[in-house]
Amino acid sequence: MVSRKVIEDITVKLLQLAVTELPQDVKDALRKAQNEEETEVGKAQLKAILDNVDLAEKTHSPICQDTGVVIFYVKAGAQLKELDKIENALRNGTVRATREVPLRPNAVNPFTQKNTGDNIGRNIPYINWQIVPGDTLEITVLPKGGGSENVSALGMLSPNRGIKGLKKFVVDTVISAGAKPCPPIVLGVAVGGGTDIAMKLAKATLLKPLGEPNIDPELAKLEEELGEAINSTGIGPMGLGGKTTVLDLKIDFAHRHPASYPVAVVVQCWAARRASVRIYYNGKVDYLSHKAV
């Protein structure tokens, strides 16, 4: 098993990559949006975004000052040992990254309003565990910003309205969010399961590369239809008007209770940050979301 120290070091690197350098698919989507934007203000906003992304990458500075709440997704090979040590390594890595990258301290006690100062708190960073076959360890970090999280929504809709209710709920959520989540946004939509299941599935879709259509052709069609609908709202980059409001929209689902139709919409700002790494049993490390580092 790879040592705790190595996982801690990799966590620091992973957080640094995530907050300073967008994955290529996100940069491509932003460039495409800039080429296609028609309004003067919209073009100017996208130019500032792309200039900022370049500058952040060159200077190894955080793209946005809101470096988010740290969320990990861990796929742990069932043959690995000492899995109970990983949580500690991720937490220590987060503390170090807060100081070294640096990250903004974003963990506040909801009762005392006291900021812990190191991005560590009760249930934060949150770790989503998945046990998979094999002996590799895959860690993904999703630093989730507050502005876009604040306009994310859950609707417990009527099953009678079915997919029509879903479509309306997604459009309404985006319209009422307006400029707040820093459009152009990425949307994660999930239906079914239950309150927590729908929200978790919706958020996990944010880990998928932009521009790749759903493997389910029916869902791919729905993603395209909703994406076009949202882009015709005219909200535009930063809500100052334009044709690009959403860069991409992903849909997932779980089977539902006969009486329930939960629809989760997770909103992600244009700085769709994520970074993934695969650590092999022999110590080999592959960064999956970013070019060789």
Place this chain on the structure above:
Amino acid sequence: MTVYKLRTPVSEEDTRKLGVNDTVYITGTIVTARDAAHRRALKKYNEGKKIPINLEGLVVFHCGPVVKKEKDEWNIIAAGPTTSSRMNSFEGKFIKNFKVRIIVGKGGMDSKTTIAMKKYGAVYGAFTGGAAVLAAKTIKYVKSVEWIDLGIPEAMWVLEVKNFGPLTIAIDAHGNNLYKDIQINVEKERHKIYKKLGV
């Protein structure tokens, strides 16, 4: 869409000549303030107490920066705007009491703030959300930090800037609000979209 370069302290005459869609760059002193700093400043004002800095003619920036302290010196690493609507309930009074001339943030502010801006001669400049390194690049140095007990994001960072921008004037001192105009257009589209989706 005129481009203006302004220097602090900004006068009412300066802000009155600006219109929505104009672009502004600022040189001089800007002060960050989020919810907690607004709340405390207004509380102090109501109690007849002074706040640590005279804000008259200055620029208030809705921002909680990423900072690094090196050899006793603060460095601002990233400093993009935060969502301004969280300050809606404070800003009218803030403009009135402290005579700030330019509010910078993202996402726009409400009609109450728009009315206060018209009345007291202030404007709202939108800085591209998330463009934190672009903003930090214009910061020359940290003049002081006040109320650090509120935490790094919520403290008041007093910053010396050069050509801070581009800011898009989205609310001017004449009652115009660009976000409101966009919202009205979006509402017009909403029903067309429902129809197209068959909902």
